Amino acid sequence: MVIAIRPLHIVVLIGVFSVGIMTARAVERPTEAVESCLTGECHSDLTQRRFLHGPVAQKDCSPCHVLVSAQKHTFALTTEGPALCYVCHEAEPTLKFVHSPFQTSCTVCHDAHTGDSRDLLVTKTTEELCRKCHIELAREGAYVHGPVAVGDCLTCHRAHQSDFPKLLVSTKQEVCFDCHTEIQERLAEQATVHDPITKDCLTCHYMHASPYEFLLRHDPKDTCMQCHQNLVEEMKEFQYHHNAVSMSDQCLNCHDPHASPTDQLLKDFSMDICLECHDRKITTANMVIPDIKEQLTTNSNLHGPLREKNCLPCHNVHGSNTFRLLALDFPENFYAPFEVERYELCFHCHEKNLVLEPKTTALTDFRNGDLNLHFLHVNKKERGRSCRACHAEHASNNPVHIRDAVPYGNWILRIVYTETENGGRCFTGCHAERTYDRVTPVQYDLSQ
Numbered sequence: 349m350v351i352a353i354r355p356l357h358i359v360v361l362i363g364v365f366s367v368g369i370m371t372a373r374a375v376e377r378p379t380e381a382v383e384s385c386l387t388g389e390c391h392s393d394l395t396q397r398r399f400l401h402g403p404v405a406q407k408d409c410s411p412c413h414v415l416v417s418a419q420k421h422t423f424a425l426t427t428e429g430p431a432l433c434y435v436c437h438e439a440e441p442t443l444k445f446v447h448s449p450f451q452t453s454c455t456v457c458h459d460a461h462t463g464d465s466r467d468l469l470v471t472k473t474t475e476e477l478c479r480k481c482h483i484e485l486a487r488e489g490a491y492v493h494g495p496v497a498v499g500d501c502l503t504c505h506r507a508h509q510s511d512f513p514k515l516l517v518s519t520k521q522e523v524c525f526d527c528h529t530e531i532q533e534r535l536a537e538q539a540t541v542h543d544p545i546t547k548d549c550l551t552c553h554y555m556h557a558s559p560y561e562f563l564l565r566h567d568p569k570d571t572c573m574q575c576h577q578n579l580v581e582e583m584k585e586f587q588y589h590h591n592a593v594s595m596s597d598q599c600l601n602c603h604d605p606h607a608s609p610t611d612q613l614l615k616d617f618s619m620d621i622c623l624e625c626h627d628r629k630i631t632t633a634n635m636v637i638p639d640i641k642e643q644l645t646t647n648s649n650l651h652g653p654l655r656e657k658n659c660l661p662c663h664n665v666h667g668s669n670t671f672r673l674l675a676l677d678f679p680e681n682f683y684a685p686f687e688v689e690r691y692e693l694c695f696h697c698h699e700k701n702l703v704l705e706p707k708t709t710a711l712t713d714f715r716n717g718d719l720n721l722h723f724l725h726v727n728k729k730e731r732g733r734s735c736r737a738c739h740a741e742h743a744s745n746n747p748v749h750i751r752d753a754v755p756y757g758n759w760i761l762r763i764v765y766t767e768t769e770n771g772g773r774c775f776t777g778c779h780a781e782r783t784y785d786r787v788t789p790v791q792y793d794l795s796q
Contacts, residue, residue: 475499717789
C-alpha cells in the first residue's frame with residue numbers, strides 16, 4: 349500500500365523533509381530529476397525495515413509518484429485516494445460490509461513504503477493496529493478469548509470487506525464452530541439443542557473478554573434468566589429453595605448450555621446429577637438429608653422413577669412450596685388428617701381409590717380378606733399415617749418398599765415385616781404383631 353495524500357501535502361511534507369536533510373547533512377535537495385530517491389543522501393530510511401513495498405524494493409517511485417517540478421522538488425500522486433492502491437491491489441469495495449479506512453485512506457492502516465510485517469502495517473502487530481481505533485475492545489475482564497489474547501483479530505474478522513456484519517469471515521455461528529468443533533459435533537449427536545446456539549452464540553457469550561468464565565455476559569444464573577424470566581418469577585414464590593441453583597456454577601451445575609440427550613438440557617440422567625451432591629449426609633438449618641446414594645446402592649428394591657434414574661417425577665429441582673423440594677403436595681408429618689389433595693404427589697402415579705375404598709378385592713394386595721388395610725391406616729380424620737410411615741420413598745430391601753425403620757421424633761421406630769404366601773405379618777412400635785391374609789382373613793376386634 350502507499351500513502352494516499354493530496355499533492356499539496358506532498359509538497360509541504362517533502363519540503364520539511366528536505367530541510368531536515370540539509371540541516372543534518374548539509375545536502376541541497378535536487379533541482380532536477382534523479383535516477384532514484386532512495387539514495388544515501390535522500391530517502392534511504394525507507395529501505396531499512398524488514399519488508400518493502402514492491403516499487404520501493406525496486407527503487408522505482410514512478411508507479412505512485414509523478415514529478416511536478418524538479419526545480420521546486422515537488423511531486424504528486426499518480427492517482428488520488430485509495431484508487432491508487434486499487435491499481436495494483438485488491439479491487440474496489442464490492443461486498444456488503446466495508447471497513448471505513450478501506451474506502452477512504454489505506455494509509456490509516458498501511459505504510460506506503462516499508463514495514464515490520466508483510467502487510468506493511470503502520471504498527472508492529474495487527475492487535476496494536478486494531479486497538480488504535482477500537483479502544484473499547486481492550487482486554488477488560490478476567491477471561492479473554494483466545495484469539496484476542498494472542499492479538500490475532502483476523503482469525504474472526506476480515507481487514508477490508510466482508511459479506512457478514514462486523515466484517516466477520518463468515519456467519520457468527522460458523523466463525524465460532526471453525527474453532528469449537530467439539531461443540532458442533534455434540535449438536536449433531538444430541539437429541540436436544542439449546543435454541544440460542546442455533547442462532548447466535550453472542551446471546552450468552554461475549555466475543556472478546558468477560559469478567560465471567562466461558563466469556564459469559566453475566567454470571568451463569570443471570571445469563572439464563574435473560575430468557576427464562578418466567579422461572580425467576582416462579583422462584584420468588586417458593587418457600588424452599590434448592591442450593592444447587594445458587595452455589596458455584598449455578599444453573600450449570602445441572603444443565604448443559606449447548607446440547608443434551610434430555611429435553612431439559614440436563615448434563616446427565618437426573619439421578620446421576622443429583623447424586624453428585626447427595627452422595628453424603630447433608631445437614632441444613634432445618635433438617636438432615638440422608639446419604640441418598642448409600643440408600644440406592646445398599647438397597648435392591650428401587651422406587652419406580654429411580655429405576656429409570658429419574659428424580660424429577662417427585663422433586664422440583666429449582667424450588668418448591670412443599671418440604672424436601674417435592675413437586676406436589678405430601679404430608680410432612682408422620683400423622684396427618686386425611687385429604688386426597690394432601691397426597692397429590694403419590695396419586696400422580698398411584699390410584700387414589702387405594703385409600704378411598706374400605707373394601708376391595710382388586711385395588712391392593714394389602715388387605716385382610718376384602719378389608720382394605722391402606723384405607724384402614726391412612727384414611728383417618730385425625731391420625732392417618734402418611735405413606736412414609738411404612739414405605740421407603742427411595743429404596744428398600746423389603747417387598748413393596750417396606751421400610752426397616754422410620755424416625756418418630758427422636759425414636760427410630762423399627763418395622764419388622766414378613767411376607768407370606770397370601771399376605772404378611774408386621775410387628776412395629778405402633779402395635780403388637782399383626783397378620784393379614786387375603787384368602788383366609790384373620791379376625792380382629794377393630795373397635796379396640
